[in-house]
Amino acid sequence: MTKSWKTKLIHTDAKIPEGYRSLSFPTYRGSTTLFRSADLATDNWDQWQVGYTYGLYGTPTVLELAARVCELECGAHTILTPGGQAAISLINLALLQSGDHILVPASVYYPNRKLATRLLSRFGIATDFYDPFIGADISALIQENTRLIWCESPGSITMEIQDLPAIVAAAHARNVRVVLDNTWSAGVLLDAFAHGVDVTMQAITKYIGGHSDLLLGSITVRDDALYQRLGAAQQVIGCAVSPDDCSLALRGMKTLAVRLSAIETSALAIARWLSGRPEIERVLHPALASCPGHEFWKRDFLGSSGVFSIVFKPGPTQQHVHAFVDALQLFQVGYSWGGVASLANAYNIGRFPGRPSYGHRIVRLNIGLEAADDLIHDLEQALRKLAA
Numbered sequence: 001m002t003k004s005w006k007t008k009l010i011h012t013d014a015k016i017p018e019g020y021r022s023l024s025f026p027t028y029r030g031s032t033t034l035f036r037s038a039d040l041a042t043d044n045w046d047q048w049q050v051g052y053t054y055g056l057y058g059t060p061t062v063l064e065l066a067a068r069v070c071e072l073e074c075g076a077h078t079i080l081t082p083g084g085q086a087a088i089s090l091i092n093l094a095l096l097q098s099g100d101h102i103l104v105p106a107s108v109y110y111p112n113r114k115l116a117t118r119l120l121s122r123f124g125i126a127t128d129f130y131d132p133f134i135g136a137d138i139s140a141l142i143q144e145n146t147r148l149i150w151c152e153s154p155g156s157i158t159m160e161i162q163d164l165p166a167i168v169a170a171a172h173a174r175n176v177r178v179v180l181d182n183t184w185s186a187g188v189l190l191d192a193f194a195h196g197v198d199v200t201m202q203a204i205t206k207y208i209g210g211h212s213d214l215l216l217g218s219i220t221v222r223d224d225a226l227y228q229r230l231g232a233a234q235q236v237i238g239c240a241v242s243p244d245d246c247s248l249a250l251r252g253m254k255t256l257a258v259r260l261s262a263i264e265t266s267a268l269a270i271a272r273w274l275s276g277r278p279e280i281e282r283v284l285h286p287a288l289a290s291c292p293g294h295e296f297w298k299r300d301f302l303g304s305s306g307v308f309s310i311v312f313k314p315g316p317t318q319q320h321v322h323a324f325v326d327a328l329q330l331f332q333v334g335y336s337w338g339g340v341a342s343l344a345n346a347y348n349i350g351r352f353p354g355r356p357s358y359g360h361r362i363v364r365l366n367i368g369l370e371a372a373d374d375l376i377h378d379l380e381q382a383l384r385k386l387a388a
């Protein structure tokens with residue numbers, strides 16, 4: 001067929017050499033996915049079962065990242081979402097229905113709490129918040145209609161480590177599934193499935209992404225039945241992920257081990273140094289005995305990452321604490337963590353039953369890849385100003 005140049009723009013006969021090989025996985029972009037014939041066209045979402053059908057359900061770049069996360073977490077299947085919070089929402093929307101009840105730790109990531117109280121409640125799903133240290137006593141809170149128990153270990157900002165095996169045993173005895181937000185461990189420093197968890201999610205945004213330039217989440221499940229529920233819900237909710245972001249996450253994944261190891265060493269050195277400071281009441285770093293639940297960290301985790309909190313002794317006002325954060329020169333203020341730049345955020349933890357009320361005295365640090373000594377000097381000069 002002879003073609004006009006306009007047609008050639010769309011249907012080309014141009015050829016390039018074959019046989020290119022690279023160390024990086026290609027970025028396949030695409031909404032439309034082509035079928036070989038009319039009778040092969042299908043809208044089935046399960047690309048592992050039927051091949052590629054539509055960009056919403058993943059291009060090879062998306063599935064490559066999903067498969068790699070699944071391999072690292074030792075799960076059965078992984079589904080990717082546009083962010084960690086989207087993973088939390090998809091789990092609840094896929095696995096719950098009107099009339100159900102869920103249990104959520106009081107120390108949970110705040111948007112997870114808000115989802116339960118402000119949105120799930122409108123769809124007839126009830127939530128009770130529990131003390132993160134409840135352990136086996138969670139049995140007493142399980143109702144006939146309890147379907148999910150959420151765990152997050154360590155808890156957001158206040159850093160409580162939970163007794164996961166005790167909660168899992170109590171849940172499974174009553175046929176209730178356990179979901180874990182495993183973001184702090186990057187999915188690798190805690191083997192959630194070995195501890196009996198049914199579903200994990202993590203914000204890939206943090207350590208796997210690793211450079212504060214993408215938003216992605218993952219959900220990993222222990223069996224096919226959960227995968228079918230989640231995949232079918234993702235299809236109708238339509239939360240697709242960007243292959244470009246997945247490509248960045250695949251690149252981030254290659255350096256995850258060295259970043260985590262360097263961050264762990266620095267964070268521990270800084271946490272220990274802070275423990276000796278007269279201004280600090282408590283350092284909430286899971287690998288230190290001063291962190292509530294440290295014994296569970298020691299028993300269950302394979303290491304520690306770089307997010308922890310400090311609690312000032314009573315005295316400084318909220319303004320003083322903010323002035324301390326503002327006096328830091330290397331630590332910057334900003335949400336999200338797990339990247340290469342150190343961050344410091346001041347919080348004012350309100351009174352939630354089951355959560356220690358440190359008030360305005362708590363600051364969360366994200367340790368990045370700067371030299372630990374420089375970060376210590378930075379903290380030292382800011383603490384000196386606090387005392388002045």
Ligand SMILES: Cc1ncc(COP(=O)(O)O)c(C=O)c1O
Pocket residue numbers: 082083084085086109156181183184202203204205215216217336337
């Ligand atoms: C523990 C935890 N889970 C989930 C999320 C949500 O991740 P994303 O920002 O990718 O939505 C965050 C974000 O800060 C988090 O800290």
